[in-house]
Amino acid sequence: VTFEWDDKQEVAFQLLKQKLCSAPILALPNGCEDFIVYCDASNKGLGAVLMQREKVISYASRQLKIHEKNYTTHDLELRAVVFALKIRRHYLYGTKCIIFTDHKSLQHILDQKEVNMRQRRWLELLSDYYCEIRYHPGKANVVDDALSRKEREPPLRVRALVMTKLKQENQRTSRRKMLEELVTLLW
CATH class of the missing domain: 3.30.420.10 (Ribonuclease H-like superfamily/Ribonuclease H)
Incomplete structure (x- = not known):
């Protein structure tokens, strides 16, 4: 499976980042009480x-x-x-x-x-x-x-994103590297 990153994936990634960091999901602490x-x-x-x-x-x-x-x-x-x-x-x-x-x-x-x-x-x-x-x-x-109670099982999506060619591994852009790190952390 080839790994492709174009405008559609970038827009989805930026939207995901924004949703995960927005107030309905997580909020910043306000003061040091309560x-x-x-x-x-x-x-x-x-x-x-x-x-x-x-x-x-x-x-x-x-x-x-x-x-x-x-x-x-x-x-x-x-x-x-x-x-x-x-x-x-x-x-x-x-x-x-x-x-x-x-x-x-x-x-x-x-x-x-x-x-x-x-x-x-x-x-x-x-x-x-x-x-x-x-x-x-x-x-x-x-x-x-x-x-x-969350079970730890290797996710199938991450396996599909693994690059098989060494040349592709060495040519990753920083954007791809960040995505892979996020996928590893979140899934």
Whole structure:
């Protein structure tokens, strides 16, 4: 399959960039207050959404590492909270935020007397942030469920875009290179 990039693809690419960065999809933070974080974990991965005044600031998700697949549900849900705080620390550190999780017992994690070493490390990290953990029923946590349960399969579209000739690989323009990097990141 040959890779072609002309005006039609350029217009579509610019439109996609504009839509992904526009306010209905993502918004820039306004000040450093009213941050809300929704977290979720599954046996596949972790997901988090950072919001401010009902506007999405960012989405984040990742697959579980091999050793994390052995964690209990409680530890996985706590790990999702830690993941969200770490990945968005530049927004959340030093500000008051509310963290919603679908695991009810995490509301009282700071009051527990007996915790394992892993939980102790995470609780120490939590103590650096000015946050409150609240329960949010799993059925209402649709976005985080989708992020944490997203399966990682090699997309078919990317395979079709791979160039087979070395000469073509060396002659890519910066525009093509950027598109391929975006395709790799987004799909």
